Amino acid sequence: MPAGNTPIEQAAASWLARRDGAHWSAQDDAELAHWLASATAHRVAFLRLQAAWQETARLQALAAGWQGDGVPPRGHWQASPGSRHEQMLQALTPRAAPTRRAGRARTLRFAAAAALAVCALAITWSWRSQSQVDTASFHTAMGEVRTLPLADGSQATLASNSAIDVRLARHQRDVALTRGEAIFQVSKDPHRPFAVAADGYRAVAVGTRFSVRRDASNLRVVVTEGTVRLDAPAAAGIAQPSVLLPAGSVALVHDHGVLVRSLPLAEAQQLLDWRDGLLAFRDAPLTEVAAEFNRFNARKLVVADADAGALRVGGNFRWDNEEGFARLLQAGFPVRADIQADRIVLHSR
Amino acid sequence: MQAARDHWFVTEVLVHEAALMRFLQRHWQHRDELHDLRQELYARIYEAAAKSLPAQPKSFLFASARHLMTDRLRRSKVVSIEPMGDFEPSHVLVDEVSPERWCGGRQALRQLSDALDQLPDRCREVVWLRRVQELSQKEVALRLGISEKTVEKHIAKGMRLLANALYAGQTGVPAPALDAGADAQLAD
Numbered sequence: 403m404p405a406g407n408t409p410i411e412q413a414a415a416s417w418l419a420r421r422d423g424a425h426w427s428a429q430d431d432a433e434l435a436h437w438l439a440s441a442t443a444h445r446v447a448f449l450r451l452q453a454a455w456q457e458t459a460r461l462q463a464l465a466a467g468w469q470g471d472g473v474p475p476r477g478h479w480q481a482s483p484g485s486r487h488e489q490m491l492q493a494l495t496p497r498a499a500p501t502r503r504a505g506r507a508r509t510l511r512f513a514a515a516a517a518l519a520v521c522a523l524a525i526t527w528s529w530r531s532q533s534q535v536d537t538a539s540f541h542t543a544m545g546e547v548r549t550l551p552l553a554d555g556s557q558a559t560l561a562s563n564s565a566i567d568v569r570l571a572r573h574q575r576d577v578a579l580t581r582g583e584a585i586f587q588v589s590k591d592p593h594r595p596f597a598v599a600a601d602g603y604r605a606v607a608v609g610t611r612f613s614v615r616r617d618a619s620n621l622r623v624v625v626t627e628g629t630v631r632l633d634a635p636a637a638a639g640i641a642q643p644s645v646l647l648p649a650g651s652v653a654l655v656h657d658h659g660v661l662v663r664s665l666p667l668a669e670a671q672q673l674l675d676w677r678d679g680l681l682a683f684r685d686a687p688l689t690e691v692a693a694e695f696n697r698f699n700a701r702k703l704v705v706a707d708a709d710a711g712a713l714r715v716g717g718n719f720r721w722d723n724e725e726g727f728a729r730l731l732q733a734g735f736p737v738r739a740d741i742q743a744d745r746i747v748l749h750s751r
Numbered sequence: 752m753q754a755a756r757d758h759w760f761v762t763e764v765l766v767h768e769a770a771l772m773r774f775l776q777r778h779w780q781h782r783d784e785l786h787d788l789r790q791e792l793y794a795r796i797y798e799a800a801a802k803s804l805p806a807q808p809k810s811f812l813f814a815s816a817r818h819l820m821t822d823r824l825r826r827s828k829v830v831s832i833e834p835m836g837d838f839e840p841s842h843v844l845v846d847e848v849s850p851e852r853w854c855g856g857r858q859a860l861r862q863l864s865d866a867l868d869q870l871p872d873r874c875r876e877v878v879w880l881r882r883v884q885e886l887s888q889k890e891v892a893l894r895l896g897i898s899e900k901t902v903e904k905h906i907a908k909g910m911r912l913l914a915n916a917l918y919a920g921q922t923g924v925p926a927p928a929l930d931a932g933a934d935a936q937l938a939d
Binding site: 411420425441449455472 | 753754755757758760761765786787790791793794796797798860863864867868875876878879880881882883887888889899902903904906907908910911913914915917918
């Protein structure tokens with residue numbers, strides 16, 4: 403069997419390699435999403451390579467006992483039965499977090515030495531900057547999704563029409579979600595909890611991935627990695643109990659408290675699909691679907707009557723193509739779409 | 752349900768690639784078309800799973816493979832001299848009970864290390880530094896004195912070759928280390 407690949411597979415590999423590098427932007431993200439959505443063959447090639455690449459992390463088992471610098475010679479793995487046995491043991495632990503290995507430890511030692519040198523310099527200047535705080539504000543326009551690197555190594559992805567204020571201090575990392583929704587990929591730092599405040603509630607994490615969203619009537623927290631603690635605002639001066647949210651949790655905060663649902667992880671992740679340009683629905687009423695589209699588009703979907711609003715819709719749609727969605731509805735549902743320049747009105751037929 | 756479908760595709764379909772490729776090889780004379788056949792088949796499978804996920808992924812995969820080959824034969828204007836029959840599945844062992852997994856520890860590591868050893872020198876070095884020593888692409892570029900773009904190209908190439916080897920689940924059959932003319936040698 404030839405070891406070549408089809409042009410599509412080569413393109414998929416280029417995308418993955420680029421995303422793995424340092425120059426990946428929100429623009430690239432959008433282009434990739436577009437490429438993936440434009441043909442099934444693109445998507446499956448991408449999935450295939452991505453899964454294999456993730457699997458190669460197991461190669462770290464081979465580094466056990468390898469003291470050299472750079473890559474061992476070919477065939478090194480079959481060398482000594484003793485070390486091989488160790489490799490096997492490590493390899494049999496699927497997806498174990500990579501333990502720090504010899505090669506890595508040396509890098510760390512070097513890093514530690516370098517850090518000491520820097521420390522000496524820094525100490526003289528840190529007592530002045532003890533109280534120094536790093537603040538920044540970010541916002542997105544309607545229809546814009548942006549991923550922003552924060553100064554602590556975390557990432558925030560803002561949905562359309564959203565805003566955050568970031569305040570990174572020495573012992574804590576505070577983010578205020580002032581509008582809309584954001585996904586946070588939090589870099590691990592147990593000594594500096596990462597808290598997102600919205601509506602008096604705080605979602606606190608040390609290293610994890612979750613999203614917080616606020617609407618007129620409620621607040622939603624979705625956790626897709628790690629654990630988040632949700633602190634309620636004190637009521638009448640009395641502290642309220644916190645809720646722990648493991649991965650797969652969706653917490654809805656209403657006027658009367660917090661409702662937590664546990665979903666399979668894949669389903670929880672779908673709630674954050676907007677990041678890839680998609681909105682996913684399962685059996686959702688059209689009113690809800692229209693409201694989701696409207697969060698991303700200036701041209702609103704208006705549901706004209708209750709019958710239309712009650713229709714149940716499922717599927718994945720690109721949020722930047724509300725007109726395509728309306729035409730799809732018209733083709734498959736008892737709906738008439740009145741498409742105008744500034745809005746799209748959906749009537750039942 | 753795209754995330755669920757993606758997950759299903761990776762864990763229930765891709766794991767059978769080795770058996771699938773052997774099957775396609777047995778029934779399809781044109782070896783240069785195998786990758787293309789695989790690609791079209793995967794796209795079909797993925798689309799078929801849009802409404803609901805097939806309960807017996809492996810049977811479904813092989814049945815679809817047979818259909819695809821039949822379709823292609825019908826479409827091709829050249830009449831095959833060798834009768835292809837109707838791709839009797841009788842000698843394909845479709846076993847739904849024992850799920851194949853290429854994360855079978857011992858064997859997977861063996862396959863991976865063999866695959867790594869078959870990469871071209873520079874590519875092998877880049878993959879090692881990036882995946883095992885966990886240097887960033889930028890750090891790899893600095894370390895090897897090559898551009899980040901070149902590192903990226905090696906990563907892309909390593910990814911493809913490793914995937915082919917990994918999914919092929921080769922048992923002692925060395926794959927050629929270089930692509931058959933698919934891409935020119937990378938200049939450092």
